[in-house]
Amino acid sequence: MSNMKRWLREHGISYAQLAKQLNQSQPSISQKVNLKTCWQFDDCRRLRDVYGLSSDFVQDLVPYEAVRDHDRDHEEVSV
Secondary structure: HHHHHHHHHHHOOHHHHHHHHOOOOHHHHHHHHHOOOOOOOOHHHHHHHHOOOOHHHHHOOOOOOOOOOOHHOOOOOOO
8 A cells, every 4th residue: 555545544535635635636646646657746745735745755765654753753742
């Protein structure tokens, strides 16, 4: 399973919602999430700006756990 597919499932974001956010069709997003088509530069930039996801993560160049570790490192601590 791709990083993006797993991330979308864990965050309750549908392909339709992501397609709307990226101004693309749902079939296009499905192809990208399922690694049938490559993510484009503008896709990666928008995913970084909106969700804080790195292009390495989006393109499966790093393990899924890398984003979880990153999120945990940047959690706010209340005192």
